[in-house]
Amino acid sequence: MSKQIVIIGGGATAVSAFAHLAGSSGVERVTFVAPGPIGLGTAFGTTDPALLCNTSVDVTALKADGRSDFLDYLASRGHPAHRADFAPRYLVGQYCRERFWQYSDTARRAGTRVTHIRDRAVAIDRHTDADTDTDATAYRVALAGGGSVTGTDILFCAGADNPVLPPELRPYAGHPRLMATPYPSHKLRRLPADARVLVLGTKLSAIDAAVTLCRTGNRRTVMTSPSGMLPAVRNRLVRPAAPRLRQDVWAALAASGTPEGPADDTALDRTVARELLSAIRAGAPGARVARPRLSGRPATLLREERHRAAAGRIPWEDVMAELIDTVNAQVSRWRADVRARVLPRYRALMTRYISAFPLRNATLLDGWLTEGRLRVAPRYPERMEPSGTGWSVRWPDGTTETFDHIVCASGYRVAPLTTTATGVRIGGGAADGAAVEADDAGPRPEILETLRIRLRPDGPAERIWALGAGAGARFPIVNYLRAAAQHAAVVADQLGQYSPGTTEPLAERTAL
Ligand SMILES: Cc1cc2nc3c(=O)[nH]c(=O)nc-3n(C[C@H](O)[C@H](O)[C@H](O)COP(=O)(O)OP(=O)(O)OC[C@H]3O[C@@H](n4cnc5c(N)ncnc54)[C@H](O)[C@@H]3O)c2cc1C
Incomplete structure (x- = not known):
């Protein structure tokens, strides 16, 4: 039996998943379920050239490894881009859309039918197809419009497009x-x-x-x-030429963070601070590394940080891309209770520095603050x-x-998944920001390290994968195309290892 893959969502994560699957053998069809055009999600679906990425071209690509495919795309369209640039976000949308068409051709040449159902998915249920002579599990994806589509493998790539109303x-x-x-x-x-x-x-x-x-x-x-607080200011977010973080030390952090581990949270905090400082100093010998700032007058802080960025004095910025990869790879292996205890203590730091914003926007804001047209x-x-x-x-x-x-502009929530007797219900979808909390009531499926979901602690891993923002319960930093592209590679690897109707894969790639 060949694979029938349903991709729920039509943003960059969905296209990245497709990029990793297109051309594979044994895929009968790929069906996208998304209300809008494929490639144009929330962040990158804008048409406004003034809205910039806060990630450099180097890390804003549909495939995480190798030379940035987005850089190649820009160059091929005549855009004078450098890998450190913060591109306008509409260009990422165009890139995703064009790559979607290219990968559709690749898939069709390999014998895969590619279709797009313009609707929202509202549930995924296990389903045994009486018409097939195998007992392979298939899934039925229920649609808001009343229809449904079945698939052997479901990729949940619905992003975080539910606006949060305070x-x-x-x-x-x-x-x-x-x-x-x-x-x-x-x-x-x-x-x-x-x-x-x-x-x-x-x-x-x-x-x-x-x-x-x-x-x-x-x-x-x-x-x-x-x-x-405004985010910190940066000049770039690029991958380092050589690693600076010691993976063995970061891998040991989970052990030092568990209640029965050799050290307490203070030891964990000390290790994190020491490792980060040494990585930052390795790239900027002699530079003064200021303490992270999590309070202060926003306008004053913005001015200080803008001047420092303009002078090229942001020594932490070249460690950030590696830090995000490391935190995602390591923390996803921690026990859920350790993640729940440790991560909130780092949330403000991560929000301010990992989601720092480009100098160009900082300069604009500083100007308007000075003129009195803007106030924080x-x-x-x-x-x-x-x-x-x-x-x-x-x-x-x-x-x-x-x-x-x-x-x-109070953030976006991922469409909440709640478990039912036979699968999951997908909540959300209110464009006016009406609360999704009601949709949220009920048990949540567990997201495994493989990105597969499990409905109950004693149940099997389903052939339903959560990618991008949907994997946020497991991976701390998911609002980042590079993280979604890493998820897509992990999922494609697992899908490539087995066929529906056969036994489960021998080994599952989990490491990001
Ligand atoms: C303002 C802003 C700026 C950002 N800037 C950057 C940046 O510079 N760099 C970066 O790497 N990341 C950035 N991000 C994060 C970015 O959103 C992610 O990196 C990534 O692009 C998300 O893509 P996605 O496909 O997962 O989600 P989205 O782009 O949100 O797309 C979700 C898709 O799923 C569909 N969908 C939702 N629910 C359902 C359903 N139930 N059924 C079917 N379809 C459904 C939607 O219609 C849409 O097609 C930014 C986010 C925001 C909000």
Whole structure:
């Protein structure tokens, strides 16, 4: 029996999975299930040339190994790109879309039928096909439109495209002056040139919102978030010429982090700090390595970091790509309770430095902050409620301010998977940011190191794989195309090792 692969999702992760499978023998068909065009997901589906990647061309490719395929794509289209550049995100979307067509040709030449069903998947259930004479497990993917499609292997690549509406704004979901997400950015560009806009968020999508709002007109934009911190500033995120992190030391961290291990969390923190410092110093001998900054006035910090970046004095930036790979590879092997205990302590650090943003955007923000067109509020509002045609916002110091619009840039959630008697239910899908929490109620499947899911602790690994953001319960850093491309390679390797209807693969590649 040949493989019938269903890829749920149509963003960069889905295309990366396809890139690793196209041309393989024994694949009868690949069916994409995604409501929109393949290749154009949330982050890279933009058409706005002002919205930049925060990852360099070097690590923003559909295949993680070797020379950057995105760099080759840009060069072949006449774009003067360097591997350290932060490309506009719409170019990544075009790259994914064109590669999708190319890989479709490759697959068809190998005898694989490629189809795209424009719908959302709402459930995956085990299903035995009475028409086949094998007892091989197949899966039925139920669609929101009422139809279904079956497959022997299911790749869940649905990204994180459910906008998060902060709880205090949920009663106002659908309000005409409340935007659940800053995308598509033309919605923001259409706001009146003198609008007063509150942006909820201070991370990458909030920076996109500020760039879109402040670039034209004379709008007054205020950014606010519970942390009040902007990401750090960087010049590049590229793979190092030679490794600087000692994998044996990082591999031993899990043991030192377990309650019964030889050392406590303090020892783990010390090891992490020592290893990072020595890796940073190895690349920048004699450089002063400043302590990570997780508090302070955002505008002052931004100015300092912008100047340091412009002067080429960001010694930590060339360790980041290797650090992300290392953390994903090592932490995914830790026990779930160790991950749950250790990772939250590092969350703020990872958010600020691993998701640092490009100098070009930092320079724009600094300029608008200086001109007074942009402000980063030191605190998060105590209350936000509709008032007249706009919003009344009360700050913790007791003052009240009015805004014409509120734009949520408070992050995205992955479509929640909950287990059912025969498979999983896929929640989410509300474009207005209405809470996905209700969809979330119920037991979660476990994501194994192989990226396969298991419905119950004593159950078998299903032939359902979670890639990209869907694997976030196992891998700490998934909002990154390189991580998704690494997942795609791991899954393709496992799929290549066996056929449906035969016994399970002899060995499963797990290491990233
Ligand atoms: C503002 C922003 C900027 C970013 N910048 C970068 C960057 O510079 N570099 C980088 O590496 N990463 C960046 N990321 C992370 C980036 O999103 C990931 O790297 C990666 O591209 C995600 O691709 P994806 O296909 O997994 O998800 P998405 O792009 O979100 O695509 C998800 C796809 O799944 C579909 N889908 C969702 N639910 C279902 C369902 N139930 N059934 C069927 N289809 C479904 C959607 O319609 C869509 O086609 C950024 C993210 C954001 C939000």
